[in-house]
Amino acid sequence: MILLVLMIIIFLSAVAQLFSSRLSAAGIILILACAGFVIMTGMTGELEMISVILFVAGVILMILELFVVGAVLGIIGALMVFSSFLLIGEDISKMAVFLAISLALALMEWIVMVKFFGKSIPLFKNVILTDSTSKEAGYSSHDDRSHLVGKIALTMTPLRPSGIIxxxxxxxxxxxxxxxxxKDREVSIILVEGTRVVVRAL
Incomplete structure (x- = not known):
């Protein structure tokens, strides 16, 4: 039962720490809970080296995922972390139940933090592009020619119906x-839609 409590504390404090840009009380609790978990499982002989290796490698992969395009490393890292908990002790089914409970509570905490408190993960602001590429922000996929509407131009080639002015x-x-x-006729620009310019003979 104590292992379940420690696992819940580890997952809840890990989620809470994600929403802080610096080491917070949640981070300190996370460190203490991890230390207590390792000490307890080590003293009972349930902790094996393979679990430690999987956990450390999984955390490293999830950190790398923040700086690499794609979700492969993150998924593999998460699976390795989950596996490290499952391999603790001989009763995998019991650890699976503990893990499921911890994950469910962590997911509920995540939803509450995002939906009800409007929290965001500070680290994501540095690795995710949040700028809007809208016209109002000064971005355009083509030359904006909307200012040409109503202007008078001269045909350089015959328009049949396309050509050059x-x-x-x-x-x-x-x-x-x-x-x-x-050719050589004055035309009025009556419509601009993206790169399409429509003219009418004067």
């Missing part, structure tokens, strides 16, 4: 509103 010395691909427009 010039405006202030710049060549612009354009299409006519429907009718054929000959």
């Amino acid at each position: 010039t405006f202030e010395g710049k060549r612009i691909d354009a299409v006519s509103e429907g009718a054929f427009i000959d």
Whole structure:
């Protein structure tokens, strides 16, 4: 029973520490709980070296996942950490139940922190792009030509219905509103949709 309590404390304090940018009380509790878990399982002879190796390697992989594209390392690391708990002692089914209870409580804590308290993980702010690539933020996937609407341009080639017009010395691909427009004719730019410029003969 004490092992279950320690496992719950380890998982809950680990989740709480994730929402802090520096070592908090949750982090200190996590360290103490891990130490107590290791001491207790070591004294009873249930802790094996394979469990320690899996736990350490799993934590390292999950940390590396924060700086590597993809979720493979994180998934493998999490599986290794979970396996390290399952391999403690000889009763795997009992440890599986302990692990399931701890994970369920940790997930509930995560949901409460995010949904009800609006918390976010500070570390993710440094490795995840949060800038908006909207037009309002100054980003555009093409040259914005919306300012050309209503301007007068000159056809450089015949428009059948597509061709080239010039405006202030710049060549612009354009299409006519429907009718054929000959070369060297003045046209009015009536619509701009992305890179599509529609003109009408004057």
